[in-house]
Structure formats: C-alpha cells, structure tokens
Amino acid sequence: MLCRCNQADNPVDRFVSVVCWNISTLRPPMFGLAPYNPVLGETHHVSRASLNVLLEQISHHPPVSALHATDEKQNIELIWCQQSVPKFNGVAVVNEVRGKRQLKLLSRGETYEMNSPDLLIRFLPMPGINWDGDVRIRCPETDLEAELRFGHKSFLGLRGSQRSVKGKIYKSSTKKTLFQLNGNWDRTVTMKDNASGKQTVIYNAEEVYSGMKTPIVHDLQGVRPTESAAVWSELSEAIMSHEWEKAKEAKNAVEEKQRELLRERESRGETWVPQHFTVTRTKDGGWDCSPTQQWVPPAPIVVPLS
Missing domain, CATH: 1.10.287 (Helix Hairpins)
Known part of the structure; x- marks a missing residue:
C-alpha cells in the first residue's frame, strides 16, 4: 500500500492512496496485555523488501518515539516523532498522541503531513480499547487535504459505530469537497465521488491483515543489544x-x-x-526530530513477502 502512494501519475490518485495507507496503519488494539514500557534508547530495525524501518525511543520521561523509514527503490521516506500524553476522565484514559508524521514522495517532490488519532482505553461500563479523534492529512504541493474522524460507540453503546471512520478529501485553497469517506477501519471504507456520485471500496482491512507476516531474524549477529x-x-x-x-x-x-x-x-x-x-524541542513544548542518516540501511530482522 505504501508503494502505491508513489505509483499513480495523477496527484489526486496519489492522495487517495496516502489516505488508504494512513488508515491501514491502525491495528485493533488488545486490552489487558502486560505493557512493555519502552526504555531509553530502545530500537527496532526491520526491513520488508526494499523498505527499511528504524525506530528509537528518544525520551523516557516523557515517553517519545522517533521513526525513520526509507525505500530507495520507491523513493519514499517516512519521519515520525510522537509523544503519548495520557489523560484520565473518570471512565477512561485518553492517550493523546502528539507530534508530526511526514510521508515524503521524493521523486514527486511531495510531502504529506498528518497526525495520529488518540488511543482510548475505557474501563467502564465494559473495558476496551479504541482509536478515537480527528486526523488531518495535508499535501501543500498538490493543494489537497483530508479530514478523517475515527469514532466508537457511546458510553452505553447506544450510539455510534464500532471502529468507524468518516471524512472527506477536498481542495485546500477552495475548500471544495471532492470525495466523502465512510466505513469502518477494521472492515471496509468506501469513497463517494461528489461529482459523479459513484461509490467505490477503497480499503479492505481483511486483505491488509491477511497479508501481514511475522518478522524473522535474518542476521542474528547484526541485531543490536538495544533491539x-x-x-x-x-x-x-x-x-x-x-x-x-x-x-x-x-x-x-x-x-x-x-x-x-x-x-x-x-x-x-x-x-x-x-x-x-x-532532537529539538518546539515552541509549544513538543518534540521534533531529524534522522542522522539519509537512508536507513537494511535490517537484520525482515518481514517475509510470502
């Protein structure tokens, strides 16, 4: 899905592909598992085909994670810097995920900026975890923008839809809506073309999840002690x-x-x-990061293609 973002010749098609890929980064969280609290300097280095990914825990108090991923073959770069800020509201903990996510299509000269939804950990009336909140995806070079709303059922389960996503894609300069999105991020998401009224399924979670493979150690000697x-x-x-x-x-x-x-x-x-x-601190007290390498090298841990 990430490769598709750079393959379409039409900038609108590329933007739709980025939106689909963004939705695909969500996973159904599990409730009640023992937490692995990342330690300072902990890393994760993994490759899938020509995509190489490197993460590092750059702060422990507060917890801040940084990600750099590159694909030289597809001319794609990812840079994320994120901080989780938990807030308790009486019945749930809302983990606000602060920081920026950037997806760069280097051969197109396009940078897509986006944020993350919040992680909602509910204790009452029934325990559970959901992604919740608003996500904005913006590409200044193509004048395109998307607004996505991730939702869940209400406190008593009488309103809303489990793991729902609704939103729109529009021109930033004119605010003209091009497409409307609706569905569930753990099932299917459809897109309606405002001009023609045509609806198409643009995302199928079952296809995405069924293609996921467990990473394996390809080079044991190359695994860092911080992995x-x-x-x-x-x-x-x-x-x-x-x-x-x-x-x-x-x-x-x-x-x-x-x-x-x-x-x-x-x-x-x-x-x-x-x-x-x-690492630098922003004026609003947040965190920003820049990778020290231009390209992430191949990893000793790999995700099989099949």
Missing part, C-alpha cells in the same frame, strides 16, 4: 511459558538496569543523546 526483541527477550519467553514470577523478575531487571545507567550518567554529568536522531 526490542533483545531487550525484552527474557520477559517475552516467561510470558509465553506462563512463568509469571520469572516474568516479573525479568521486567524488574530491565528497569533496574535503566536506573543504574541513569545514576552513572548523572554521576559523570552526562546527558543521554539519541544514536539515530537529532
């Missing part, structure tokens, strides 16, 4: 074997190591610096 799978390997093994006391000890060991490293840095008067990103 998520390495940092949490003992905890993961203990959880999968239902050894809860061992899992607790493994989690505590990772966290205690982080506290020890922090004490060592403080004793030497050192400030931790990310390995793969240059």
Whole structure:
C-alpha cells in the first residue's frame, strides 16, 4: 500500500492512496496485555523488501518515539516523532498522541503531513480499547487535504459505530469537497465521488491483515543489544511459558538496569543523546526530530513477502 502512494501519475490518485495507507496503519488494539514500557534508547530495525524501518525511543520521561523509514527503490521516506500524553476522565484514559508524521514522495517532490488519532482505553461500563479523534492529512504541493474522524460507540453503546471512520478529501485553497469517506477501519471504507456520485471500496482491512507476516531474524549477529526483541527477550519467553514470577523478575531487571545507567550518567554529568536522531524541542513544548542518516540501511530482522 505504501508503494502505491508513489505509483499513480495523477496527484489526486496519489492522495487517495496516502489516505488508504494512513488508515491501514491502525491495528485493533488488545486490552489487558502486560505493557512493555519502552526504555531509553530502545530500537527496532526491520526491513520488508526494499523498505527499511528504524525506530528509537528518544525520551523516557516523557515517553517519545522517533521513526525513520526509507525505500530507495520507491523513493519514499517516512519521519515520525510522537509523544503519548495520557489523560484520565473518570471512565477512561485518553492517550493523546502528539507530534508530526511526514510521508515524503521524493521523486514527486511531495510531502504529506498528518497526525495520529488518540488511543482510548475505557474501563467502564465494559473495558476496551479504541482509536478515537480527528486526523488531518495535508499535501501543500498538490493543494489537497483530508479530514478523517475515527469514532466508537457511546458510553452505553447506544450510539455510534464500532471502529468507524468518516471524512472527506477536498481542495485546500477552495475548500471544495471532492470525495466523502465512510466505513469502518477494521472492515471496509468506501469513497463517494461528489461529482459523479459513484461509490467505490477503497480499503479492505481483511486483505491488509491477511497479508501481514511475522518478522524473522535474518542476521542474528547484526541485531543490536538495544533491539526490542533483545531487550525484552527474557520477559517475552516467561510470558509465553506462563512463568509469571520469572516474568516479573525479568521486567524488574530491565528497569533496574535503566536506573543504574541513569545514576552513572548523572554521576559523570552526562546527558543521554539519541544514536539515530537529532532532537529539538518546539515552541509549544513538543518534540521534533531529524534522522542522522539519509537512508536507513537494511535490517537484520525482515518481514517475509510470502
């Protein structure tokens, strides 16, 4: 889906492809699983075909994650910098995901800026997790913009639709609506052409999810000690074997190591610096990041194509 964003010759078709890809980044979250709280400097480096992705936890308090992904074959670059800010409203925790997401189609000279929906963790009347809120996708070079509203059922489940998405695609300069979107992001999303009235299915979640594969280690020697799978390997093994006391000890060991490293840095008067990103603070108190490399190298962990 990401490759399709750069393949269409028509800028409107490219924009629609970006909207579809944006929807595809959502996954149905699970409720009640043990949290893996990312530690400072934790990384994840993975490749799928010519797409290489590198993530790094660039701050622990507050938790901030950075992502850089490149595909030299398709001339695509992704840069994300995101901070989760939880707020409790009495019946749920709303995790506001702050920060920018950029998708660059390098050969087209186009940059698509977008934000993330919030993660809603509800405790009453029934526990559950949903994506919620407004997402805006904007491309200044093509004068196109999209507004998406991700919703869920009401508090008592009497109104709304589970995992719904509604929105529109329009010209930024004139505000003229070109297409209307409606559906459910975990099922199908349709697009109505305002000019012709024609409706088409532009996104099918079943096709997307069925094509997902489990990443495998292609080069064990190339896996960094900071790789998520390495940092949490003992905890993961203990959880999968239902050894809860061992899992607790493994989690505590990772966290205690982080506290020890922090004490060592403080004793030497050192400030931790990310390995793969240059980090700056924005005027509104947010975070911004720039990758230190132009292209992400191939990873030792790969996602099979079939």
